[in-house]
Amino acid sequence: MVFPDGTHALDDVSFDVNEGEFVTIVGPSGCGKSTILKIASGLLKHTDGSYDLADDNLGYVFQDSTLLPWRTVLKNVELFDELRKGDKSARRANAKRVIETVGLGGFENHHPKRLSGGMRMRVSLARSLTLNPKVFLFDEPFGALDEITRQNLNEEVGRLFKELDFGGLFITHSIPEAVFMSTKVLVMSSRPGRIIDSFDVPFDYPRTADLRYHPDFAKLSGDISKGLAEGH
Amino acid sequence: MKRRLGILAPPLAVFAAFICAWYFYSGVILDETRRKITLPYFHQVIDQSFLDAENRADLLGALWTSAWIAGIGLTISILLGLTFAVLMSQAKWIERSFYPYAVLIQTLPILALVPMIGLQFGFGIKARVIVVVIVSLFPIITNTLFGLKSADQGHHDLFTLHGAGRITRLFKLQFPSALPAMFTGFQISAGLAVIGEIVGGLFFGRGAVDLGNRIQLYVARLRAAELMGAIALSAALGVAVFWFFGYLRHRFTASWAEAE
Numbered sequence: 001m002v003f004p005d006g007t008h009a010l011d012d013v014s015f016d017v018n019e020g021e022f023v024t025i026v027g028p029s030g031c032g033k034s035t036i037l038k039i040a041s042g043l044l045k046h047t048d049g050s051y052d053l054a055d056d057n058l059g060y061v062f063q064d065s066t067l068l069p070w071r072t073v074l075k076n077v078e079l080f081d082e083l084r085k086g087d088k089s090a091r092r093a094n095a096k097r098v099i100e101t102v103g104l105g106g107f108e109n110h111h112p113k114r115l116s117g118g119m120r121m122r123v124s125l126a127r128s129l130t131l132n133p134k135v136f137l138f139d140e141p142f143g144a145l146d147e148i149t150r151q152n153l154n155e156e157v158g159r160l161f162k163e164l165d166f167g168g169l170f171i172t173h174s175i176p177e178a179v180f181m182s183t184k185v186l187v188m189s190s191r192p193g194r195i196i197d198s199f200d201v202p203f204d205y206p207r208t209a210d211l212r213y214h215p216d217f218a219k220l221s222g223d224i225s226k227g228l229a230e231g232h
Numbered sequence: 233m234k235r236r237l238g239i240l241a242p243p244l245a246v247f248a249a250f251i252c253a254w255y256f257y258s259g260v261i262l263d264e265t266r267r268k269i270t271l272p273y274f275h276q277v278i279d280q281s282f283l284d285a286e287n288r289a290d291l292l293g294a295l296w297t298s299a300w301i302a303g304i305g306l307t308i309s310i311l312l313g314l315t316f317a318v319l320m321s322q323a324k325w326i327e328r329s330f331y332p333y334a335v336l337i338q339t340l341p342i343l344a345l346v347p348m349i350g351l352q353f354g355f356g357i358k359a360r361v362i363v364v365v366i367v368s369l370f371p372i373i374t375n376t377l378f379g380l381k382s383a384d385q386g387h388h389d390l391f392t393l394h395g396a397g398r399i400t401r402l403f404k405l406q407f408p409s410a411l412p413a414m415f416t417g418f419q420i421s422a423g424l425a426v427i428g429e430i431v432g433g434l435f436f437g438r439g440a441v442d443l444g445n446r447i448q449l450y451v452a453r454l455r456a457a458e459l460m461g462a463i464a465l466s467a468a469l470g471v472a473v474f475w476f477f478g479y480l481r482h483r484f485t486a487s488w489a490e491a492e
Contacts, residue, residue, distance in 0.1 A: 043389055060393060066386040070408045070488045083394040083404075111488040 013195055015186060019134060022161055022168035024178040025195075026228060027188030033171045035193070037137045040169065059133035059166065061141040065120035067112040067127075073099065074108040077127045091130070098129040102156070118149035125157070129164075136161075138170040142177070151209065154180050162205045175221050175228070180207060187227045197227040269454040281461025290446065291458070295465045297442040301357060302429040302473070305364025306422055312365070313372030313417070320373075321380035321406065322398065338370035342428065346435050356439035360432035367428035368421040375417025379410025412489050415481030422473035430466050443469075 013036060017023050025033050038044035041060050067076045074095055081091035099105060102122040112120055121141060128136065138157075142150040154177060161168055161181075172178050178185045179201055187197035199220065203211060211217055251274050258273050267273070272280075282288050316334070320327035342363060353359045383406045391401050433444015443466050450459035 041393060043392065058393070062386055062389075064386055066384070066390055068387065068405070068408070069490065070411070070485075079390070080394050083391065083396050083400065113488055113490060 013188075013193060015195065015198075017135065017167040017169050019167045020165055021184065022170065022182045023184045023186060024170040024172060024182040025186045025188055026172060026175060026178045026224065027193060028190045028228070029173070031188045031190050032193030033188060034139050037139050037169065037171060040135075041137060057131040057133045059128035059131060059136035061121075061124050061128055061136070061138045063140045063143060065112070065117075065124040067120055067123055069112050072109050072111055073104060073115070073123050076112070076123055077130060080127060080130055094130050095126075098126040099123075101129060101160070102126045116149075117145050118153060121145065121153060122156075125160075129160070132164075133166055135167045135169065138168065138172075140171050140173065143173065150177070151212075155206075155208065157181065158205060158207050175224050176212060176217075179217060179221050179224065180212065185224055187224060196230070197224075199224055199227075268456065270456055272457045272460070277457045277460040277464075280455075280457035281464075287458055287461070290441075291443075291461055291465055294441055294443045294446040294462065295469060297440045298426070298429050298433065298444070298466070299469060301360050301432075301440070301442060302364055302425045302469070305361045305429065306368055306425040306473075308361065309365050309368040309372055309421055309425065310418065313369055313421075314376055314414075317373050317376035317380060318402065320377050322402075327377075334370055334373050337366055340366075342367055342431060346432070350436060354438065355436040357436075359436045360429060360442070360444075363432035363436075364425045364428040367431075368425040371420040371424065372414075372417045375413045375420070376410055379413030379417075380406045382413070383409040412481065412485045415477060415485065419474055419477040419481065422477050423470050426466065426470040426473060 013032075015023065025036065027033050035044065037060070039046045041058055068079065071079070074092075077095040077099055078091050081094060086094075096108070099108060102125050104119065104122055104126065107115065107119070112123070115123065124141070142153050145153065157168075158181060168181075170178070170181055172181075182201050185199045185201060186195050187199075188194065189196045201220065203214075203217070254271075254274050258267050258271050262271060280287060281291060316330060320330060345366065346363065349359050349362055353362060380402075387405055387409075388401070391405055396404070429442065430444040430447070433442040433446075434448050435444075437445050437448070443462050446462045447459060447466075450456070450462060
């Protein structure tokens with residue numbers, strides 16, 4: 001991937017994400033992690049290489065919750081169906097269902113201004129869930145949240161992943177988060193971004209908070225951290 | 233109650249100080265003749281402008297005329313301003329073509345244009361409406377355009393991902409994003425519209441008698457008390473429209489906008 005200004009962002013990045021797989025990419029700032037998601041979603045045209053998307057219904061959660069502030073929670077969650085000109089009563093029912101799924105029942109008529117950062121992220125998740133995505137892209141979604149909220153949401157996404165069986169592609173700076181969430185962790189080098197290492201994560205689902213204190217968890221985190229340091 | 237008093241007390245104190253200065257100036261610096269024809273006491277202004285039935289009827293009639301002429305002009309400005317802002321937001325070449333002229337009408341001294349407007353459009357109501365439009369158009373265009381363009385890039389990406397077209401994007405994303413800035417533009421323009429109407433009235437007297445016409449008449453006849461009354465009503469009208477649009481902005485954006 002080369003940008004018009006000559007920035008060589010990505011080079012030789014190749015991997016698959018299947019249903020039931022949760023792949024996380026960790027790498028230094030500016031290594032092109034987000035660029036991969038932008039290419040995968042079609043927001044950016046890639047200059048070289050190819051990608052294949054099995055399904056049009058793509059979940060995509062950004063760094064920011066990107067809720068429309070003038071819309072209530074319910075209307076925000078309905079947005080994608082609305083833009084895709086879905087049937088009105090079906091999209092309302094769908095929205096109510098996913099709002100319950102992320103545990104925000106009762107907040108349908110609140111505006112984002114009145115929600116906490118974690119709740120906004122839940123709304124953002126719910127909004128993507130309305131599409132029943134087969135593939136879910138996460139672009140450092142919890143980076144701006146406090147640690148407790150972040151861990152809660154990690155468990156929440158893990159639960160949804162098991163329940164809905166989508167393929168997940170997750171970007172983060174945080175190695176513990178990567179290990180906790182994924183079935184596989186890819187390590188990227190700094191620019192031009194290349195995948196330099198790959199780790200399978202063997203832990204069973206459902207994963208709970210205790211896992212973070214398991215020796216194997218610490219060992220794997222350490223290995224990934226070493227891999228990351230070598231890429232610099 | 234106590235809080236309301238706390239909010240009102242400081243401006244009321246300033247007002248009291250202003251009235252004191254006024255009495256001092258009228259009573260100590262001016263002699264009686266000059267006081268009568270330049271600046272009568274505060275109570276004389278109230279007495280002659282608003283307690284005298286005939287003068288009060290004249291002034292309130294003029295206030296009403298000024299209000300509706302400014303209202304027509306402002307409505308035209310809002311329609312024109314929104315149209316231009318939307319067009320400019322949709323195509324860079326339209327923005328490049330028209331924006332310099334939007335700046336130009338803002339920088340033209342309106343007084344220099346007034347004679348020409350009179351010659352072209354007569355000295356009646358139409359000319360006054362045109363003056364109002366000229367002075368109030370620019371803030372609506374710039375504020376709305378700024379608002380339409382300030383929609384968040386992440387939101388734009390969302391709309392792109394889900395196949396939204398230009399019109400959907402305009403009405404479901406850009407327009408709501410622009411609302412706070414738009415109302416700020418309306419608010420500024422509403423104040424300018426009142427000023428424009430009164431300036432227009434100083435020059436164009438045909439059709440209906442407005443505050444500008446009254447001001448001119450009172451100056452010519454040396455009726456300083458009524459002149460002050462007319463000026464006070466002009467200011468009151470300006471404040472009223474400013475509040476009105478402030479209220480509308482609050483009504484439509486306060487429930488969701490981050491900062492008021």
